[in-house]
Amino acid sequence: MSRTSEQIVRISPHATSFTAVCDECAREAAERSWLGATFAGRLDLDLQSGMFLCRRGHRVRVERTGEPSSLATEAA
Numbered sequence: 001m002s003r004t005s006e007q008i009v010r011i012s013p014h015a016t017s018f019t020a021v022c023d024e025c026a027r028e029a030a031e032r033s034w035l036g037a038t039f040a041g042r043l044d045l046d047l048q049s050g051m052f053l054c055r056r057g058h059r060v061r062v063e064r065t066g067e068p069s070s071l072a073t074e075a076a
Helices: 023-032 068-075
Strands: 007-011 017-021 038-042 049-053 059-064
Touching: 007 017, 017 023, 017 059, 038 049
Parallel strands: 007 059
Antiparallel strands: 017 038, 049 059
């Protein structure tokens, strides 16, 4: 199986959980008639990014967009 470029999923500054589509699984699903290219994860608010594995072991980097502190300051 050939690897594609790094997968990156971007989430909002205040998100703590996410559901995303693994591009590698989606491509394999189309080739092999599989279902279920989505995976879910959690990224604590004190982290800006993290590496996750989908159900089939593909690596996906999750990054926050923007700065969470800027929105918290506006609300205060």
